[in-house]
Amino acid sequence: MKIRVGVFFGGKSVEHEVSVISAMQAIAALDQEKYEAVPIYITKDNKFYTGPHMGQIDTYKDIPAALKQATRVVLVGGENTATLQCYPPKKLGNSTVGEMDVILPVTHGTNVEDGALQGFFEYLNIPYAGCDVCASAVGMDKWAMKSLFKSAGLPVVEGILTHKKKWFHDIEAEVQRVEAVCGGYPVVVKPVNLGSSIGISKARDRQQLEEAVETAMEYADRVIVETCVANLREINCSVLGDLDECQSSVCEEPLNATDILTFGDKYESGSKGSSKGMESLSRKIPADLPEDVTEKIQHLAAEAFRAINGNGVARIDFMMNNETGEVFINEINTIPGSLAFYLWQESGIAFDELLDKMIWLAIKRKREKDALTVTFDTNILSNNALGGSKGGKMGSKR
Structure with a gap:
């Protein structure tokens, strides 16, 4: 029996189209003797759609037309699998569209690569390929990543983190901080949580720095400015x-x-x-x-x-x-x-x-x-001293 692989791609991300291309490559490469690919396309407003044609690259030349032929689904976790249920559910008959034994996320960017989607798979209790929630989140947040690498003794360039309110409250002070930490120009400016080089630019003086930061802040509230490697x-x-x-x-x-x-x-x-x-x-x-x-x-x-x-x-x-x-x-x-x-x-x-x-x-x-212990037996809910409508207050009133 073939292993059913749910291939997820797309999503509410500026790298949406790149994800579609990567996923089509993966679906074409899966060993058809071992696996049955179940394509699940995530729209830019985070709706799930499936259908055999959603695993073909030509489908995405006209996405609105493709969605009319596809089935909108929601995921429901099972004991060892996850099922795809049509949405809205059928009034009569079975609403199950398909099942998955394992998930292969081929998604890029915020909302889908940053741990959000991985957390959903964890909730469904289904195996999924790639990094877990924490690793995905760290891998997307460039400042958290940089800080972790630095603490691990790995070589990273010097840089600073700024955010919209701090930057526009005192641009001069933030510019001076950049110049002090980075040692002058040129510097590289980038949004803290995007991939595919989106929003990244190089600044060779103060004017270019301010323009670069404003460009990066169109994509993220937080921005990193780093020393440029010669x-x-x-x-x-x-x-x-x-x-x-x-x-x-x-x-x-x-x-x-x-x-x-x-x-x-x-x-x-x-x-x-x-x-x-x-x-x-x-x-x-x-x-x-x-x-x-x-x-x-x-x-x-x-x-x-x-x-x-x-x-x-x-x-x-x-x-x-x-x-x-x-x-x-x-x-x-x-x-x-x-x-x-x-x-x-x-x-x-x-x-x-x-x-x-x-x-x-x-x-x-x-x-x-x-194999890990995920529950802890306790009789706390049977304690007669539990409070009533007051919520967190324990015991009787004095």
């Missing part, structure tokens, strides 16, 4: 596994046309109408690096993965000063574009094998979690 080379490395055992992929070097890798560089660099996602980015794999530098980056990638208690597949992005050889961790992507399969292909692991491993890790984590 003689920059961007190097990426993926990690696969869990806290017990993980391995690093070969390294890649994105060959972007600008001094900061932009959304356009990542997803619009291929041919018009391309659906290759991160695979279409111009890159050199493996990166042209000395062997010791490659090994250092692979080691740091694994350490960053362990630091957040990663699971499944992640991609860690590095910044390297090409003259000094200094390497800094930029960020970890807990659900990387295209699931970083192109890095694993070059590492000797095919896409279907990568998905196999991710699903196995999901089931392993669920079994380990089920």
